[in-house]
Amino acid sequence: GAGVSQxxxxxxTEKGKDVELRCDPISGHTALxxxxxxxxxxxxxxxxxxxxxxxxxxGLPSDRFSAERTGGSVSTLTIQRxxxxxxxxxxxxxxxxxxxxxxxxxxxxxx
Amino acid sequence: GQNIDQPTxxxxxxxxxxxxxxxxxxxxxxxxxxxQQHAGEAPTFLSYNVLDGLEEKGRFSSxxxxxxxxxxxxxxxxxxxxxxxxxxxxxxxxSNYQLIWGAGTKLIIKP
Numbered sequence: 001g002a003g004v005s006q007x008x009x010x011x012x013t014e015k016g017k018d019v020e021l022r023c024d025p026i027s028g029h030t031a032l033x034x035x036x037x038x039x040x041x042x043x044x045x046x047x048x049x050x051x052x053x054x055x056x057x058x059g060l061p062s063d064r065f066s067a068e069r070t071g072g073s074v075s076t077l078t079i080q081r082x083x084x085x086x087x088x089x090x091x092x093x094x095x096x097x098x099x100x101x102x103x104x105x106x107x108x109x110x111x
Numbered sequence: 112g113q114n115i116d117q118p119t120x121x122x123x124x125x126x127x128x129x130x131x132x133x134x135x136x137x138x139x140x141x142x143x144x145x146x147q148q149h150a151g152e153a154p155t156f157l158s159y160n161v162l163d164g165l166e167e168k169g170r171f172s173s174x175x176x177x178x179x180x181x182x183x184x185x186x187x188x189x190x191x192x193x194x195x196x197x198x199x200x201x202x203x204x205x206s207n208y209q210l211i212w213g214a215g216t217k218l219i220i221k222p
Contacts, residue, residue, distance in 0.1 A: 042198065042214035043154070056209075091153055098142055098202065100210065102153035 002026075004103035006092050012109045013082055021077040021106045025094030033100060034067055034077050035091045043091065049075065082110045113137045115213035117199050122219045123189055131184045131197050131216045139204030145173050145184045146198040148215065154198055158184070186218075194220045 005024045013019050025032050034046040045059035049069045060066070064082075069075040079086055087110045093100040114136045123129040135143070142161040146154035160166055160175035160182060172185040184197055196215040203211055 043200075043212040045209065045212075048209065098159055099144070099156045101156065104153050 004092055004094050004101055006090075006103035006106050008106060009104060010107045010109075012111065014111050015084060016081055018078065018080045019082055019108065021079075021090050021092075021108070023075045023077070023092030023094075023103060025073065025075070025092070026096075026101055027073075029094035029096045029101075030072070031095045031100075032069060032075050033093045033095075034075070035093065036088045037091060037105075038088045046077070046090075079108075082108075084110045086110050113203065113211050115199055115201060115211055117197075117213045117216045119214070120217045120219065122221060123186075125189055125191060125220055125222050127189050128185065128187050129189060129218065131186075131199075131218065133182045133184070133199035133213060135180050135182070135199070135201045135211075135213075137201050137203045137205075137211055140177060140201060141204035142202040143173075143175055143182050144200045144202070144210065145171075145182075146200065148196045148198060150195070157197075189220050191220050191222070194218060 007022045030051045032049040035043040036046055037043050047067045048056040064080045067077045089105040089107050091105045092103045117133045144159050145157040147157050148154040158166055158173040160173050163175055163177055165172055165174045170187045175182045196217045198215045199213040200210040
């Protein structure tokens with residue numbers, strides 16, 4: 001595809017369950033970012049992947065959050081034992097140079 | 112510390128001109144970005160400034176003054192579809208890959 005894709009578009013889960021969010025970046029983009037955005041708020045950086053380098057995990061809010069990127073392409077963000085405060089839109093972006101291109105996001109609702 | 116400031120909300124009239132300001136304080140500087148985000152959608156890239164001066168792109172222009180830590184986004188001939196949030200982000204040269212994001216300015220266009 002031409003752009004960044006994310007799945008699912010919406011996810012409703014119960015508190016305490018684990019969820020996996022997927023991101024397919026633009027082909028050839030070496031950098032991949034995960035952000036979180038709560039309603040009416042700005043973007044909160046979570047994690048960054050660049051090529052084969054170790055990811056920058058400095059934005060992950062707790063050890064319940066983890067992410068991996070397989071083969072330098074698809075990335076999965078996993079949230080374990082979800083809490084209500086995890087409810088937000090999770091955005092993935094990829095870039096090859098300066099500009100970041102965003103996917104449509106996954107809206108996560110934890111009941 | 113790192114800080115990006117922009118007004119929370121602005122209102123303008125269809126057909127008019129509006130200027131959205133952004134001031135920043137970061138450890139380093141390697142470019143400033145403006146993104147547009149419609150409600151419920153992902154941010155989309157508008158402009159990139161790395162040198163001082165004005166960059167014009169159709170109805171949108173972006174200005175940068177590095178010495179003042181200041182940028183603005185100028186929107187001309189406003190249309191109702193310009194109602195959106197406008198996000199300012201600075202690329203920090205101390206972490207060359209990360210964008211530091213402002214909280215966004217919600218622009219409301221009235222007929």
